[in-house]
Amino acid sequence: MHDPRLVGARVATLATIDPDGRTHLVPIVFAIDGDTLYSAVDRKPKRSQTLRRMENARARPDVTVLVDHYEEDWRRLWWIRLRGRARVLEEGEERERALELLAGKYAQYRADPPDGAVLAVDVTEVREWAAASGGR
Amino acid sequence: MHDPRLVGARVATLATIDPDGRTHLVPIVFAIDGDTLYSAVDRKPKRSQTLRRMENARARPDVTVLVDHYEEDWRRLWWIRLRGRARVLEEGEERERALELLAGKYAQYRADPPDGAVLAVDVTEVREWAAASGGR
Numbered sequence: 001m002h003d004p005r006l007v008g009a010r011v012a013t014l015a016t017i018d019p020d021g022r023t024h025l026v027p028i029v030f031a032i033d034g035d036t037l038y039s040a041v042d043r044k045p046k047r048s049q050t051l052r053r054m055e056n057a058r059a060r061p062d063v064t065v066l067v068d069h070y071e072e073d074w075r076r077l078w079w080i081r082l083r084g085r086a087r088v089l090e091e092g093e094e095r096e097r098a099l100e101l102l103a104g105k106y107a108q109y110r111a112d113p114p115d116g117a118v119l120a121v122d123v124t125e126v127r128e129w130a131a132a133s134g135g136r
Numbered sequence: 137m138h139d140p141r142l143v144g145a146r147v148a149t150l151a152t153i154d155p156d157g158r159t160h161l162v163p164i165v166f167a168i169d170g171d172t173l174y175s176a177v178d179r180k181p182k183r184s185q186t187l188r189r190m191e192n193a194r195a196r197p198d199v200t201v202l203v204d205h206y207e208e209d210w211r212r213l214w215w216i217r218l219r220g221r222a223r224v225l226e227e228g229e230e231r232e233r234a235l236e237l238l239a240g241k242y243a244q245y246r247a248d249p250p251d252g253a254v255l256a257v258d259v260t261e262v263r264e265w266a267a268a269s270g271g272r
Contacts, residue, residue: 010206010208011204011206013149013161013202013204015151015159015161015200016159017153017157017159021153021198022198022200022219023151023152023153023159023198023199023200024200025149025151025161025200025201025202025217026202026215026217027202027204027206027213027215062157062158062159063159064151064158064159064160064161065161066149066161066162066163068147068149068163070146070147070163072146072244074244077163079162079163081161081162083158108208108210
């Protein structure tokens with residue numbers, strides 16, 4: 001979780017499971033603190049979309065996050081996949097700290113702070129892959 | 137499915153569901169033909185990884201694919217999410233045609249053709265999102 005590729009990545013994909021059992025994917029911006037990943041809900045959310053990921057995480061907290069690095073030289077591809085347990089922070093100190101971390105990483109958030117809930121993922125499993133070490 | 141952003145995207149994220157019920161994510165390169173998305177298994181695969189997505193798709197064919205566009209100007213963010221039913225093509229004409237499509241899109245495949253199975257996803261649902269039209 002201290003990998004600079006992970007900590008510095010600008011975007012990731014969050015997977016949760018919908019009530020109908022299908023996978024739900026959404027891109028997230030995120031910050032890492034220790035073994036926890038934080039992602040906030042932007043302001044002016046499209047409510048149905050925003051709530052879906054949070055509702056899914058509440059109902060089935062085992063979530064997966066993928067950070068993928070693509071470039072046309074496929075020898076330089078890599079990805080990092082995290083699995084963990086999600087918690088939804090509606091308020092409180094941990095949420096405030098997470099918002100500070102996110103604002104520290106993203107100037108966009110400093111200009112326009114998110115004001116919704118924060119998703120915390122306590123990561124239990126990290127899998128790293130790089131093209132140099134195997135097939136895609 | 138004719139959106140040039142979708143057809144031209146170089147990478148996407150495929151979500152399947154593991155036997156234990158958790159989401160499995162892996163980046164894929166892909167080609168679109170009509171309402172079907174194709175993705176091949178590279179040569180020299182790391183077998184456990186490669187087979188997992190195929191085994192998952194066989195067991196639970198409802199899969200989700202996300203094409204995400206990130207840039208630092210968040211007003212220009214967009215993503216396209218596809219849902220569909222997966223089929224695993226071990227051989228046959230459709231697999232051959234898919235490999236041709238993939239080689240047409242990716243010079244990397246022309247230099248080093250994939251020789252494994254092809255995942256076909258018959259897309260039943262397309263959801264597009266752009267920052268201009270709502271919150272993230």
